[in-house]
Amino acid sequence: MFWDKKIETLKPDELRELQLKRLKKTLHQVQHVAFYRNLLSEAGIKKSSIKSLEDIRKIPFTKKQDLRNGYPFGFFAVPLKQVVRIHTTSGTTGKPTVVGYTRNDLDTWSDLIARNMTMVGITQDDVFQNMVNYGMFTGGLGFHYGAEKIGMTVIPSATGNTKRQIEMIDDFGVTTIHCTPSYAMHLSEVAEEMKTSLDSLKTGLFGAEAWSESTRKALENRLGITAYDSYGMSELFGPGVAFECQERDGLHIWHDCYLVEIIDPKTGEPVSDGERGELVVTPLAKEAMPLLRYRTGDVTMLMEDGCLCRRGKKIARITGRSDDMLVIRGINVFPSQIEHVLLKIPEVGNQFMVYIDRINHLDEMTVEVEINRDYFSGELADLARLQKKVVKELRDSLELRTTVKLVEPGSLPRFEGKSKRVIDRREVI
Incomplete structure (x- = not known):
């Protein structure tokens, strides 16, 4: 052949x-x-x-x-x-x-x-x-x-x-x-x-x-x-x-x-x-x-x-x-890309965590990001609009669908040394 x-x-x-x-x-x-x-x-x-x-x-x-x-x-x-x-x-x-x-x-x-x-x-x-x-x-x-x-x-x-x-x-x-x-x-x-x-x-x-x-x-x-x-x-x-x-x-x-x-x-x-x-x-x-x-x-x-x-x-x-490159559904993603997108959105803070899971054999990425204290009102309508905004910005930059969870200011872990912002919970398939 x-x-x-x-x-x-x-x-x-x-x-x-x-x-x-x-x-x-x-x-x-x-x-x-x-x-x-x-x-x-x-x-x-x-x-x-x-x-x-x-x-x-x-x-x-x-x-x-x-x-x-x-x-x-x-x-x-x-x-x-x-x-x-x-x-x-x-x-x-x-x-x-x-x-x-x-x-x-x-x-x-x-x-x-x-x-x-x-x-x-x-x-x-x-x-x-x-x-x-x-x-x-x-x-x-x-x-x-x-x-x-x-x-x-x-x-x-x-x-x-x-x-x-x-x-x-x-x-x-x-x-x-x-x-x-x-x-x-x-x-x-x-x-x-x-x-x-x-x-x-x-x-x-x-x-x-x-x-x-x-x-x-x-x-x-x-x-x-x-x-x-x-x-x-x-x-x-x-x-x-x-x-x-x-x-x-x-x-x-x-x-x-x-x-x-x-x-x-x-x-x-x-x-x-x-x-x-x-x-x-x-x-x-x-x-x-x-x-x-x-x-x-x-x-x-x-x-x-x-x-x-x-x-x-x-x-x-x-x-x-x-x-530190991630491969998600065949697309290459770097944590620094995610950080770059989030830092451009004033309503969210600079603390985030990324979780990668395999659900029904497909890779799924969830981004947890803290809301900026100056914008934290607690109003559900405001939170829904912000969540949609973050999802859109990530999709436009990464060309990848993500799930975004907004969390309260100060709720995500802080790191004294090198930060570990990505938790990959997939097993090699």
């Missing part, structure tokens, strides 16, 4: 040669970005400094905060007229991280998605229902264009309206779905209530949140599918960076397009294969927004070679984050 057998089965020496060639090209491309010109100059790194793949460790890391500081187009390496699409990811404050794509970038990205889907046996004969967020986030359009490249029949159903989603699966004979695993579990329960067995389904592609083997087995039993794990992030194109093959024991990362390191998140030093750490990625085939040694914040490990499909080392399933 190969989309591009030659590139997917390169021998180790040939792969390293290609990686080094593309790394040097990326080093040339980043010279168009002021941040990298300064970074490399301060580190004393010239093009001639990188003679082997191991020399990449001479280059300082790129962090998410660097991208935020470059808002909006500070990391673009091509003129804006060559950027044919822009996506954004969540930022810690009011401004998102901006990601740009040239036409070649979009073609490369959709090609990676096509590799992933072909690797698990999906063909142009399949009918694909894409039940993830379209728009500024990359999950929807990435898989959409990859599936169309294969020649599949694509249904861009996006999120929500679960009963209608189920009707489309039955009516259109859908064979393959893509969504978060928690939404797939919810889908299975609603299907049971509707007394439909979704007989046409064969394959489920799931990602954007951590999930376990027990959830895989439950989804396969409930939906009658084979379930595969997917990994990606917008800064690295989007989904499609890594994917399970039919062995379903770790995810293949496309080494011709990504140079991968696993580091100790505290020291920045490399760790051994089989040892968990933070995933650091240098994309090797990006034009509009090349990156060097990007710290993803995702915790995983490199697995030993030995997969029967000969696609190189795999990464293990993502098990967590090395920072």
Whole structure:
């Protein structure tokens, strides 16, 4: 099951040669970005400094905060007229991280998605229902264009309206779905209530949140599918960076397009294969927004070679984050984003708590926030208006539905040291 057998089965020496060639090209491309010109100059790194793949460790890391500081187009390496699409990811404050794509970038990205889907046996004969967020986030359009490249029949159903989603699966004979695993579990329960067995389904592609083997087995039993794990992030194109093959024991990362390191998140030093750490990625085939040694914040490990499909080392399933980012229904949220929104509302105070629960297999976020003493009247009508205002402001900023509870001034806990404002009561599904 190969989309591009030659590139997917390169021998180790040939792969390293290609990686080094593309790394040097990326080093040339980043010279168009002021941040990298300064970074490399301060580190004393010239093009001639990188003679082997191991020399990449001479280059300082790129962090998410660097991208935020470059808002909006500070990391673009091509003129804006060559950027044919822009996506954004969540930022810690009011401004998102901006990601740009040239036409070649979009073609490369959709090609990676096509590799992933072909690797698990999906063909142009399949009918694909894409039940993830379209728009500024990359999950929807990435898989959409990859599936169309294969020649599949694509249904861009996006999120929500679960009963209608189920009707489309039955009516259109859908064979393959893509969504978060928690939404797939919810889908299975609603299907049971509707007394439909979704007989046409064969394959489920799931990602954007951590999930376990027990959830895989439950989804396969409930939906009658084979379930595969997917990994990606917008800064690295989007989904499609890594994917399970039919062995379903770790995810293949496309080494011709990504140079991968696993580091100790505290020291920045490399760790051994089989040892968990933070995933650091240098994309090797990006034009509009090349990156060097990007710290993803995702915790995983490199697995030993030995997969029967000969696609190189795999990464293990993502098990967590090395920072404070939350993933809620596939959307990235930082506590500082919530704080930024609340501080702009004079009627509420600066003390808040966030609770994350999983209810009926779906993530739910509740924000408790103190009312500002100067505005605390106790009138129910005033409280109702304020609650609606806070809900709207959070929804507009996070693009996520939240429950807001207003509490009396002084009622939330205070912290002498580092505050712990988020209580995540979910278990890994």
